Amino acid sequence: MSTSSVFSGFSGFFASPLTALARTNDPKTMLRRFLALDAVVTAGNGLAYAAASGPLGRFLGVDAGLLLGLGVFLALFGAGVGYLASRKSPPTLAVRGVIEANAVWAVLSVVAVVAWFSPSTAGAVWIPLQAVVVGGFAALQYAALRALRD
Numbered sequence: 162m163s164t165s166s167v168f169s170g171f172s173g174f175f176a177s178p179l180t181a182l183a184r185t186n187d188p189k190t191m192l193r194r195f196l197a198l199d200a201v202v203t204a205g206n207g208l209a210y211a212a213a214s215g216p217l218g219r220f221l222g223v224d225a226g227l228l229l230g231l232g233v234f235l236a237l238f239g240a241g242v243g244y245l246a247s248r249k250s251p252p253t254l255a256v257r258g259v260i261e262a263n264a265v266w267a268v269l270s271v272v273a274v275v276a277w278f279s280p281s282t283a284g285a286v287w288i289p290l291q292a293v294v295v296g297g298f299a300a301l302q303y304a305a306l307r308a309l310r311d
Contacts (some may be wrong), residue, residue, distance in 0.1 A: 180210070188308035189250065195305055196246035196259065199298040204239025206291070207232045221288070222281030253306065260302050267296035 210217060210232025218225035242259055245251040270292035274280060281290060 164294070165287075188305055191306035192244050192251060192302065192309055195298065195301045196242055196251060196256070199259070199263070200239045200243035200246055202294065202298075203240075203242060204236050207235025207237070207239055211236060217294050220281065222286035223278060223284055253310075256302065256306055260299050260306070262301035263302070265279065267292040267299065270295070 210228045212232070214225045214229035214232060214284045217223075218228045221228070245255055245259065270288050274285060278284065278288070
């Protein structure tokens with residue numbers, strides 16, 4: 162199942178809320194704003210995970226080494242998403258890559274809690290919560306990208 166078939170039903174659903182949330186009716190501006198928000202949240206999480214991997218790892222019940230690696234990755238990914246957000250016209254293929262990466266991250270986060278990790282109570286709440294946020298970014302970005310193409 163492709164990302165487009167998964168998210169195709171969302172574009173009509175998000176039409177009015179999308180405009181209100183982005184505070185504009187210009188699809189390109191919507192897309193850039195949703196990318197920018199994603200970049201700030203992702204890079205912020207990444208920097209926190211990298212800088213405080215030991216204490217956060219203990220708090221969340223996740224290996225500190227894994228959290229450090231994820232933190233570095235997220236900081237770099239967030240910087241790349243920020244670069245796309247800064248472009249006057251973000252390239253569609255790169256935006257699709259961000260959307261698909263966000264969708265995969267959201268799904269794998271839930272799978273990790275269920276199948277791979279034994280997180281603390283805080284981790285069992287935090288990991289699915291951040292999966293919902295990242296999945297929300299994917300849905301918003303997809304809806305804005307579709308609006309741009311329509």
